[in-house]
Amino acid sequence: MKVGVFFDGFSSSAEMIEVARAAEAAGADSLWFAQHMGYRDAFIWAAAAAAVTQRIRLVPTAISPYLWPPLPVAMSMSTLAELAGDRVALAVSVGNLLNLAESGIEATRPVTAIREYVEALRALWTGQPVTAEGELNDLRGARMVFDAGAQVPLYIASTGPKVLHLAGAIGDGVLLSAGLTLASCRKCLELAENGLREQGRAPAALRRASFINFSVSADGRSAREAMLRKLAFLFRSRGHAENIRSSGLPIDHAAIIAALARHDLSAAAALLPEEAAQAFAVAGTPAECRARLADYLSIGLDEPIIEISGNAAERALALEVVRELA
Numbered sequence: 001m002k003v004g005v006f007f008d009g010f011s012s013s014a015e016m017i018e019v020a021r022a023a024e025a026a027g028a029d030s031l032w033f034a035q036h037m038g039y040r041d042a043f044i045w046a047a048a049a050a051a052v053t054q055r056i057r058l059v060p061t062a063i064s065p066y067l068w069p070p071l072p073v074a075m076s077m078s079t080l081a082e083l084a085g086d087r088v089a090l091a092v093s094v095g096n097l098l099n100l101a102e103s104g105i106e107a108t109r110p111v112t113a114i115r116e117y118v119e120a121l122r123a124l125w126t127g128q129p130v131t132a133e134g135e136l137n138d139l140r141g142a143r144m145v146f147d148a149g150a151q152v153p154l155y156i157a158s159t160g161p162k163v164l165h166l167a168g169a170i171g172d173g174v175l176l177s178a179g180l181t182l183a184s185c186r187k188c189l190e191l192a193e194n195g196l197r198e199q200g201r202a203p204a205a206l207r208r209a210s211f212i213n214f215s216v217s218a219d220g221r222s223a224r225e226a227m228l229r230k231l232a233f234l235f236r237s238r239g240h241a242e243n244i245r246s247s248g249l250p251i252d253h254a255a256i257i258a259a260l261a262r263h264d265l266s267a268a269a270a271l272l273p274e275e276a277a278q279a280f281a282v283a284g285t286p287a288e289c290r291a292r293l294a295d296y297l298s299i300g301l302d303e304p305i306i307e308i309s310g311n312a313a314e315r316a317l318a319l320e321v322v323r324e325l326a
Contacts, residue, residue, distance in 0.1 A: 001297070001304070001325050001326070002029035002030070002302065002303050003027075003028055003029055003303075003304055003305075003306070003322050003325045003326055004028060004029055004030035004031065004032055004057075004059075004209070004303055004304070004305035004306070005019065005020075005023040005028050005030070005031055005032070005305065005306060005307065005308050005322065006031075006032040006033075006034060006061070006178075006211050006305045006306070006307050007019070007031070007032070007033050007034065007040075007045065007307070008034045008036060008039070008307065009033070009034055009035070009036045009039030009040040009041075009042070009045070010036070010039055011309065013040060013045065013048065016040070016045055016048070016049070017048060017049070017052055019308045019315065020049040020052060020053055020056075021052050021053065022308075022315075022319050023056065023308060023319065023322060024053045024054070024055065024056040026319045026320075026322045026323040026326060027322065027323055027326025028056060028322050028326060029056065029057060029303070029326070030056060030057035030058070030059055030089075030303065030305070031046070031049055031053075031056055031057070031058055031059065032059045032061045032091070032211070032305050033045045033046050033049075033058075033059065033060050033061055034061050034062065034211075035060065035061060035062060035063055035064075036096075036099075037067075037096070037099040037102070037103065038099075042060035042061060042063070043060050043076045043077075043080065045060075046058040046059070046060050046080055046084075046088075047079075047080055047083055050080065050083040050084040051083070055087065056087065057087045057088065057089060058080065058084055058087060058088050058089075059088070059089045059090065059091055059155070060076075060077070060080075060090055060091070061090075061091040061093075061155075061157065061175070062091050062092065062093030062095060062157040062175070063090065063091070063092050063093070064092070064093055064094060064095030064100070065092065065094075065113045065114065065116070065117035065136050065137070066094070066095060066100055066105045066107055066113065066136065067095065067100070067103065067105070069136075069137045070117060070120035070121050070124060070137055070139070071124060071139070071142050073090070073121065074121055074124040074125060074144055075144070077090050077121075077152045078125070078144060078146065078147035078150065078152075081147060081150060081152065082146075082147065086150075088152055089152060089153040089154070089155060089172075089173075090121075090152050090153070090154055090155070091154075091155040091156070091157045091173075091175045092114060092117055092118065092121075092154060092155070092156055092157065093114075093156070093157035093158060093163075093175075094107050094110040094113070094114065094158065094160070094163060095107065096237065097237065097239065098236065098237055108135075109135055110160065110162070110163060111162045111163055111166055112135045113134075113135050113136050114156060114158075114163055114166060115166060115170065116132070116134040116135055116136070116137075117136075117137075118154055118156070118170055118171070119132070120132060120134065120137065120139060121152070121154065122151060122154070123139075124139075124142065124143065124144050125144060125147075125148075125149070125150060125151050125152065126148065126149060127143060127144050127145075127147075127148020127149055128143060128148075129141045129142070129143045130142050130143060153172040153173065153207075154171060154172050154173070155167075155171060155172060155173035155174065155175045155207065155209060156170075156171040156173070156174055156175065157174075157175035157176070157177065158174075158175075158177075158188075159176065159177050159180070159184070159188055159239065159243070161191050164188055164191035164192045164195070165191050165192070165194055165195035165198075166195060167192050167195065167206075168191070168192035168193055168194060168195025168196035168197075168198075168199075168201075168206055169195035169196065169198065169199045169201075170195075170199075171192075171206060172205075172206070172207065173206060173207030173208070173209055173303075174188075174189070174192040174206060174207070174208055174209065175209045175210065175211070176188050176189070176209070176210035176211065177210075177211060178210075178211035178212060178213045178234065178281070178307075179213055179230075179231055179234040179235070179240065179243070179280050179281065180210070180243055180280065181243060181246045181247050181279055181280055182295060182296065182299060183246040183247075184242070184243045184246050185210060185296065185299055185301075186299050187246075189208060189299065189300055189301075192206065192208070207302050207303060208300060208301050208302045208303065209301065209302065209303035209304075209305055210296070210301050210303070210304060210305065211305050211306075211307075212281065212282055212293070212296055212304055212305060212306050212307075213227060213230055213231070213234075213280070213281035213282065213283075213306075213307060214281065214282045214283070214289065214293075214306035214307050214308075214309075214318060214321075215227045215230070215277075215281070215282070215283040215284075215307075215309065215310065215314070216282075216283070216284065216285070216286055216289045216310070216314055216317045216318050216321065217284075217285070217310065217313075217314050217317070218285065218286075218313070218317070219285070220283075220284040220285040220288055223277075223283045223284055223285075223289075223310070223314070224274055224277035224278075224283045224284060225269075225277075226283075226309075226310065227276075227277040227281050227283035228269045228272045228274070228276060228277055229265060229266075229269045230281070231269075231272060231276055231277070231280050231281065232256055232259075232260070232265060232268035232269040232271070232272055233260070233265060233268075235251075235253060235256050235257070235268070235272075236256070236257055236260040236261075236268075238253075238257065240253070241253055243280075247276070247279040247280065249273055249275060249276055249279055250273070251271070251272060251273070251276065252271055255268075255271050256268045256271050256272070259271065278292055282296070282306070286317055286320070286321065289321060290321060290324070293306075293321070293325075304325075306318070306321075306322070308322075
């Protein structure tokens, strides 16, 4: 089993380096660096991790065409490949709509934007001049003048049906968001599979990856409490409405959104029942986490990607789970 570890950018760079080293030692296959707006930069973190690891794959994640034009991204990834060799990949995504709005951006025509982004990146990595008129970006002879011909595997991250279909049609992989129920994960994978089949692609042409929120502690309860805070933050988006309904739990999503609009994370977390920690994630004692993680693995994921967070003892417990799966 290829088990990955993801970083959300909320912890310090020093902690990331420590966990990156430990994850590789535990046998993890990949490190994923989320580009959350206002937090640590995914490309810089991936480069820092390249300097302290030897074999593990490095994946800056959900880079949005609405914020990062294709040529600078192609440059960053080829520079990362110069540091890390062929152990690099990239995940692209429309991005968080709330964060885009805060930057004054409306995500119009997302399917077209992602398709053109993937096409532009692949064209740039050929090393040939690229001319293209796009929805967001025009290229008028732009070209990469180093690392020509080295293609970087591209995952497409989404929970939206049309972009998931596109991921199956053109992506090297599909990446599902954290905080999804098993029912939501199955539905997302099915949409990607539809795109794969319609294009006549072989099943092995698409990697199926998912972020899985993960929190473990010796007593279990503190892990679940920490998870409820993470989930409350995720649920600030109205895009989680269907996912929340799929859990069957009595959750007042509108009240969570209102609490977070007041920047009251504690109030938002208090609106989630303790059962939510296992309905949308993996949280509890090591034994509970192993059992729940097995549920996620049973739905057809090639690459489960968990987080390593908490205090030193909790991080050690999480790394032990990675060691068992790797």
